[in-house]
Amino acid sequence: METGFLQIINGNVITPFEIRYNASVLIKDGCIEGIFGDNRSLPEVDTIDARGRYVSPGFIDLHVHGGGGHDFMDGDLEGFLEIARMHARHGTTAMVPTSLTSTREQLLELLKIYEKAKQANDRGAVFLGMHLEGPYFAMNQRGAQDPRYIRDPDPAEYEEILAHSHLIARWSAAPERKGALEFGRRLREKGVLAAMAHTDAVYEEVLAAIEAGYTLSTHLYSGMSGVTRRNAFRYAGVIESSLLLDALDVEIIADGIHLPAPLLKLIYKVKGPEKIALITDAMRGAGMPEGESMLGHKEGGLKVIIEDDVAKLPDRSSFAGSVATADRLVRTMLQKADVSLLEAVKMISQTPARIMGIDNKKGAIQEGMDADLLLFDSNITISMTMVEGKIIHRHNASGEINQ
Structure with a gap:
């Protein structure tokens, strides 16, 4: 042969x-x-x-926390590898492992484990770099993010973490927080994709964020502001800003639950497949049976319950990450958003590759x-x-x- x-x-x-x-x-x-x-x-x-x-x-997942009973926040080498293998069985060939709001020490330790896992990963989806989701978020939009660790960007903290920027692909933050614009500019200087997430920003703050280097809206509609009033005047929120502004790409949890069919169709109609990345936002419950689970670290994380094909906080006040796999995202767009197969695949391959700057070799x-x-x-x-x-x-x- x-x-x-x-x-x-x-x-x-x-x-x-x-x-x-x-x-x-x-x-x-x-x-x-x-x-x-x-x-x-x-x-x-x-x-x-x-x-x-x-x-x-192959499918490229820009935002994934875990699966198969494991979470990246466990800080366990074998857990990293098992997550990559589980999602590969569902079509993911490349992924961006994602953290949760936590301490500086936890993030630094997580980067060490990631570096080891990247070298050892030979039977799963390849790792494209870490996605640090938090801790610089708006408290009112925290969702399932642990409020104990939410804080303003601190240069002394993020500079120590960015010393390992070769391991970091993207970082999500609320751009209206004190110091967040300087943080965005620093990410741009270091070649790290800056994304808006868990944010209460209004249109004018979004414009400032774009000028500072923010180019992506993290899980559109989830954990972000819509139209709001200030002194009786209406302001567009991050949702409307993301739909309106061509400078922003958006990622969507296309599991059919976080976003029902009308919203999937609206986002597709306004942004088009070239500006949309489908993400799982999957936590450890992906590929696992319904019942109790944990978001974040298996010992110190937040207890959640998996039911109705989604993870929820125990009081059912909020979703707590999805249990989707990449193949489910494509099926959802075909069946609920009336998107063609060609364009559904583009939104989970070519577009995320372009967003991450790897479209010269993947996607x-x-x-x-x-x-x-x-x-x-x-x-x-x-x-x-x-x-x-x-x-x-x-x-x-x-x-x-x-x-």
Whole structure:
């Protein structure tokens, strides 16, 4: 057999522009060598028969806390790896592990564990860098974030953390907090994506945030202000600002629960697939049965309950993260938001790759890109997950690969 080569045949290949039916993809040394409009297998090349299923770019999750009974806040190396493996079974080939509001010491320790996990991770979705969600949030919009740790940005604190900026992909904060604009500018200088989250900002504060470097709205509609009144006058909140301003990308928890169908349709109509990233925001309960669970650290976190396909605070006053997986996000957009498969896939591959600045190598099936590929049927049931040309999950191996 030709070493370094692998070919997927008999597939419906989802490219950035169209679905190429009955096509094949050639892979060499972990990268996409080419897409061909025929099913003929090349001689002396290992082949995978897609059997009429879709060949899709891998899903990229920009905001995920855990799954399979583990949370990144546990600070456990094996937990990191298990989360990556569990989500890979549902189509995630790259992810941004996400923290919760916590102490400076916990964040620094988490970065140490992340660095070890990134090196050890060979059977799951690749890690793209940490997402620090908090602790610089608005108390009124904290949701399930622990109020004990919410505070203003402190340069003495965040500079110590940013000394490890090569491990940090993004950081979410409320831009109206004292010092948050200076914080945003510092993130931009360090090459860390600044996002708005858990915020009570109004339109004018959002404009200032954009000028300071904030470019993304974290889980749109969740934990952020809408239209409000001040001295009888109406002000647009972060929700309206995010929909209106082209300078902002948005991420949405498309589990069909955090955002019902009308809101999914509205966001899609206003922002379009090029500005929307689908995220799971999954906590440890993803892939687990209903019942009691924990958000954040398994010992010192917040108790939650999983029911109705979502995590809630025990008093049911707020959602506490989702239990979604990436395949569910795509199904939701197809079934509830009336989005085409081509555009639903774009919102969980090409668009998040562009937001993270990695669209030169991930997020699309094109020549020269990483071979992060999926096979799934019309119900988005994942049968194979491939990361950089390596098969890390195969639901039914019988007859699929000829070697």
